[in-house]
Structure formats: C-alpha cells, structure tokens
Amino acid sequence: MVEELAQAETVVAACADAATWALGEHDLVAALDAAHRLEQRLAAVQLALVRELDGRGTAVAQGASSTAVWLRDRLRLTVPAARRLVNLASTLDAGSPAVRRALADGDITVEQARVIGDTASTVHTAAGAEAAEKAVGVLVEWAGQFDPALLRRLGTRILDHVAPDIAEAAARAALEAEAHRSARDRHVTLSELHDGRLRLTGSLDAETAGLLRAAIDPLTAPSGPDDPRTPGQRRHDALADLCRLTLRTGQLPEHGGEPAQIVVTTSYDGLLRQLDAGTLDTGVRLTPETVRRLSCDAAILPAVLGGAGQLLDVGRQRRLITGPLRRALVLRDRGCAFPGCDRPPRWCDAHHIRHWADGGDTSLGNAVLLCAHHHRHIHHGDWTVRLDGDGRPEFVPPAWLDPDRLPRRNQYHRRT
Structure with missing residues (x-):
C-alpha cells in the first residue's frame, strides 16, 4: 500500500504542476x-488507516492521550477535526459495507458518508439490520442529488420509505439519537491568534445553548441610543462581563493549587512608573494601560527575574510545588511541556524531574509542568525529562520509538 500511495502521490504532483489554462472548458x-x-477515494483509504491505528492503540503507545490528539500532532489538524475523523472511521467500520464502498468508489463525499452512517445507525437501532441496509441504499442514491445538509433532513424520514409500519415510533428514536449526537459533538475551541486574541468556535448542545443565551442576552442590550458597538461587539463585551461576574463569586474550583485568577507579569519599577507592558500567564502581551487597569483590581503576584529575564528560584524548598514557585514554573513552561500537548497551565501538575523521594529538591531546576495524562505517562513510561542549556524542558523518547533518541520540545507554548 505504501508503494502504491507513493506512486499515486507522484501522479497527483504532476497534475498539480499542469497548465490548467491550456485546457478547454469541457x-x-x-x-x-x-x-x-x-479526493473521496483517498478519504476512504485514510479512514481505514485511522481505524486500524485507533484499534491498535498506536497513539496511546506513543504518548498521546487519544488517537485524535495524536492525529492533531501528526497531520497538523485541529482536535475537533481529528476527533470527527476518528468517529467517522469507527462509524464506517461498524456500519454497512455499502457506505465504505460508495465512498471508495467516489460516489459520495466524506460529509455525505457521515450523514448516511449516522442515519443507518439510527435506523438499525429502531428497525433492525435489514431496514438499515435498505436505508443505506436509498441514501446513497439520494446522495447523487442532495448535499449533506439536505440529505440529513431527508434522512429523518427515511423510515417512511424503508419501514413505514414503525416510522412514527422511529421518529422519536431519531430525535433521541440526534440529541445524543449533539451531546457527543459538543465542543468549544479557543484558537490563539498571532496578536494574543482568541478565536472562539464550537458547537453547543441545546441545553447549553439555552443557558448561554439566558446568561448573555440581558448583557447584550445597547447601553443607550448612541451605543456605537455592533451586535457582535456587544456579545463579545457581554461574554467578558459574564467572566468577570463569575470570577467575583469566589466559587470557582482551584486550578493546580491556585485560586482562579489572572496573573500578569511586569517589572515592579515599570508598574510604578506606568511604563512597562505586561504578560499574562498564557504568554499574551498586554499594553501598559491594560496592566495599570488590571492592577487597580488585582493582587500583585511578584516573579523575580534575573538580568537576562531568566526566572530565579522562588519560595522555600518543600515537597509541594505551590505558590510563587508554581507561578514561576507556569511563566517558564506556559502549559504542559510534553511534546505535542497543548494543555494550558491550569490543567497541569508540577512534576519533580528527580523524584522527591529520590533526593530531588523542590526548585525550578527540578520541576516541569505536565498535564494529568502525560504526568502518568512519564511516571510509568520510558521517556526521560531534562532541562537543556537554556533552562527549558526537553524530552528524550524511548529507543523503541526513536532509535536515535533525539530530544523533543513542546512547540505549542514556545515564545515568539
């Protein structure tokens, strides 16, 4: 298969360089x-490979928390896109061979295959395997005429065609299945832009959508007849207000031993002179004006920096890495330091590189931030953690994964 795919890649590469301007319209x-x-045929091959890798547990064996996370790092996908890939591979593997064949033949698209697979699963639950096979046949035929959105709407009444005697009862089952898919596919993605802003995308289930609207709608009204903000800007500001109100309740759980809070790093002299910019614990830079505004309503959490901006050890030596020492660790690692992991600091544990029980001290030079999954992986796996010459953590993979054992670093939290 590898050789055949390499040959196909060569042919496609030649087509990519072809002069399309010389072709006639036909x-x-x-x-x-x-x-x-x-494209659809290659998608069928990719899905078969994803399903086999997922079934073998390759991702977990290589240190990832799931196949979706492994695919994110391997193929440079977003986690939601990778998760949809894994889910579709599983659906097609468990569903009718006719769907896989239609995709492999290029008769349906990947999105149509997802719709047909979901619908066939619902029909199978409601009316059995025979009705599901009939539904697949009808939907594959319809796929030649309708896009995925319309195909899904038509699929809600597919039992009227393949099993009319139970269609009404099955319609209720389909509604429940749709609610299940809504819960399964729920997600919110925060994508960091180059200038420190976040792009917020996601899909909320019906209940959460209702909760959000109930909470945010009262805050989105114009402040007056001359309010210059657009509706989108008002929703943005309402979300900010909602976060501030939540933080002020004091009822949020602790994260990594610290109360829920925003940590801004700046120099003390700069703060007094109102000149220096600041940096959030996420790495985002803030203007001097923003730093001064936040300092009016926040505790000042000092971090001692050396002459070259290097973090110095803070706090007294003890077993638990908390307080000023943890804050220094967050400022250095920015999140889980394991290669390929994007978990933020508040999801992370502080790990002793040389275990406390083995004589390791509690200091910045003997600590690294790890999410819960990679903390367990380091304790029970064959990876080695160390700090390199510039004081940043790097991870040496086991020989079975990389015979050369070349050190790897996390690139998701790197400074730019």
Whole structure:
C-alpha cells in the first residue's frame, strides 16, 4: 500500500504542476470531477488507516492521550477535526459495507458518508439490520442529488420509505439519537491568534445553548441610543462581563493549587512608573494601560527575574510545588511541556524531574509542568525529562520509538 500511495502521490504532483489554462472548458470540468472522486477515494483509504491505528492503540503507545490528539500532532489538524475523523472511521467500520464502498468508489463525499452512517445507525437501532441496509441504499442514491445538509433532513424520514409500519415510533428514536449526537459533538475551541486574541468556535448542545443565551442576552442590550458597538461587539463585551461576574463569586474550583485568577507579569519599577507592558500567564502581551487597569483590581503576584529575564528560584524548598514557585514554573513552561500537548497551565501538575523521594529538591531546576495524562505517562513510561542549556524542558523518547533518541520540545507554548 505504501508503494502504491507513493506512486499515486507522484501522479497527483504532476497534475498539480499542469497548465490548467491550456485546457478547454469541457476538460476542465472533467478534471474537476475526477479530482473530486479521487479526493473521496483517498478519504476512504485514510479512514481505514485511522481505524486500524485507533484499534491498535498506536497513539496511546506513543504518548498521546487519544488517537485524535495524536492525529492533531501528526497531520497538523485541529482536535475537533481529528476527533470527527476518528468517529467517522469507527462509524464506517461498524456500519454497512455499502457506505465504505460508495465512498471508495467516489460516489459520495466524506460529509455525505457521515450523514448516511449516522442515519443507518439510527435506523438499525429502531428497525433492525435489514431496514438499515435498505436505508443505506436509498441514501446513497439520494446522495447523487442532495448535499449533506439536505440529505440529513431527508434522512429523518427515511423510515417512511424503508419501514413505514414503525416510522412514527422511529421518529422519536431519531430525535433521541440526534440529541445524543449533539451531546457527543459538543465542543468549544479557543484558537490563539498571532496578536494574543482568541478565536472562539464550537458547537453547543441545546441545553447549553439555552443557558448561554439566558446568561448573555440581558448583557447584550445597547447601553443607550448612541451605543456605537455592533451586535457582535456587544456579545463579545457581554461574554467578558459574564467572566468577570463569575470570577467575583469566589466559587470557582482551584486550578493546580491556585485560586482562579489572572496573573500578569511586569517589572515592579515599570508598574510604578506606568511604563512597562505586561504578560499574562498564557504568554499574551498586554499594553501598559491594560496592566495599570488590571492592577487597580488585582493582587500583585511578584516573579523575580534575573538580568537576562531568566526566572530565579522562588519560595522555600518543600515537597509541594505551590505558590510563587508554581507561578514561576507556569511563566517558564506556559502549559504542559510534553511534546505535542497543548494543555494550558491550569490543567497541569508540577512534576519533580528527580523524584522527591529520590533526593530531588523542590526548585525550578527540578520541576516541569505536565498535564494529568502525560504526568502518568512519564511516571510509568520510558521517556526521560531534562532541562537543556537554556533552562527549558526537553524530552528524550524511548529507543523503541526513536532509535536515535533525539530530544523533543513542546512547540505549542514556545515564545515568539
């Protein structure tokens, strides 16, 4: 398979360099149709490979918390996209061979395959395997006419065609299945932009959507007839107000031994002179004006910096890494330091590189931030943790994973 895929890649690469301007309109359309069919066929191959890797547990064996996270790092996908890939691979593996065949033949798209697989699963639960096979046949035929969104809407009444005697009862089952899929696919993604802003995307289930609207709608009203903000800006400001109100309750759980809080790092002299910018514990830079505004309503949490901006050990030596020492660790690692992990500091434990019980001290030079999964992985796996010459953590993989044992660093929290 590897050789055949390499040959196909060579052919596709040659097509990518072809002069499309020289083709007639008929040939352009034909080439577009062929490229589209090829894309779906390659997707079928990819899904089969993902399913096999997931079944073997390859991702967990290599240190990832799940196949989706491993695919994110391997293929440079977002975690939601990788999770959808794993879910679809599982659905097609458990569902009718006709769906896999239709995708492999280029007769349906990946999104249509997802719709057909979900619908067939619902029909199988409501009416059995025979009705599910009939539903797949009908939906594959319809896929030649309808896009995924319309195909899904038509699929809600598929039992009227394949099992009319139980269609009404099955409609209720379909509604429950849709609610289950809504719960399964719920997610919120925070994508950090280059200038410190966040892009907020996601999919909320019906209940959470209702909660959000109930909480945010009263805060989105214009402040007056001359309010210059757009509706989108008002929703943004309402979300900020909601976060401030929540933080002020004092009822949020602790994160890594610290109360829920925003930590801003700046120099003490700069703060007094109102000149220096600041840095959040997420690495985002703040203007001097923002630092001064936050300092009006926040405790000042000092971090001692050396002449070159290097973090110095803080706090007295003890077993638990808390307080000023943990804050220094957060400022250095920015999150889980294991290669490929994007977990933020508040999800992380402070790990002794040389265990306390083995004589290791509690200091910045003997600590690293790790999320719960990678903390367990380091304790029970064959990876080695160490600090390199510039005081940053690096991880040496086991020989079975990398015979050269080349050190790896986390690139998600690197400073730019």
